[in-house]
Amino acid sequence: MASRVFIRFAIPRDAERLVSEGILSGPPPPGHTWVDRARLWLAEQQGNRRLILIAEDDKGILGTVQVVFRLPEGYNDPETANGIDVAMMEMLRTRKGAPAQVAERLIDEIQQIARKRNIKTLTFCISMDQPRAIAQVKAWGFEEFRIMPEKRGMLAFFRKAVP
Numbered sequence: 001m002a003s004r005v006f007i008r009f010a011i012p013r014d015a016e017r018l019v020s021e022g023i024l025s026g027p028p029p030p031g032h033t034w035v036d037r038a039r040l041w042l043a044e045q046q047g048n049r050r051l052i053l054i055a056e057d058d059k060g061i062l063g064t065v066q067v068v069f070r071l072p073e074g075y076n077d078p079e080t081a082n083g084i085d086v087a088m089m090e091m092l093r094t095r096k097g098a099p100a101q102v103a104e105r106l107i108d109e110i111q112q113i114a115r116k117r118n119i120k121t122l123t124f125c126i127s128m129d130q131p132r133a134i135a136q137v138k139a140w141g142f143e144e145f146r147i148m149p150e151k152r153g154m155l156a157f158f159r160k161a162v163p
Contacts, residue, residue, distance in 0.1 A: 003058045004058075005057050005101075005102060005105065006055070006056050007053055007054070007055050008054050008056065009045075012039075014042070014054055014061070015035050015042060016035055021060045022096060024037075041066060048069070050068050050069065051069070052066045053066070053110065055098075055102045055106055062098040062099075063098055063102045064106070065089060065090075065091065065093075066090050067088065067089050067122070068090060069083055069117070069119075070082075079145070079146070080123045085118060085120040086119065086121045087114060087119045087122055088125065089123070092106065092107070103136075111162055111163060119162050120161065120162055123145075123159045124158045124160075125155050125158070126158070127152070128154040128155065137158050143159060143160065144156055144158050145159050
């Protein structure tokens with residue numbers, strides 16, 4: 001029998017768990033470890049700039065997603081997050097082998113939160129070298145609105161009206 005999945009807000013001890021349970025993996029962000037970066041996100045959550053959700057069952061963390069209401073200081077892109085009615089979903093990650101429904105539940109929860117906060121548009125950014133992920137984002141109802149070069153390749157930006 002499958003265990004029940006709970007969606008909750010991230011708490012400080014999740015920084016280490018996200019790494020140890022395999023959610024944040026791969027090359028770390030430049031100048032940081034994954035734990036350091038997760039702690040920065042949690043600080044932004046406390047400052048009401050970002051919200052981090054965790055999907056968890058009785059075996060551990062299954063996935064995470066974040067919504068950025070206001071970009072960090074030094075970044076200004078009102079088309080992706082303006083602090084008023086446009087917010088950006090990012091860092092949608094699931095544990096290897098997690099059911100596909102985990103990502104869908106996290107996205108549904110983000111949309112509910114966005115509605116409550118009067119967010120009209122959710123945006124999402126993904127590397128263009130991930131065709132399966134791009135197809136999934138489109139299946140969730142996001143439409144491409146911008147392509148932009150980055151140091152590591154091309155990024156595609158998607159947006160969706162909050163239902």
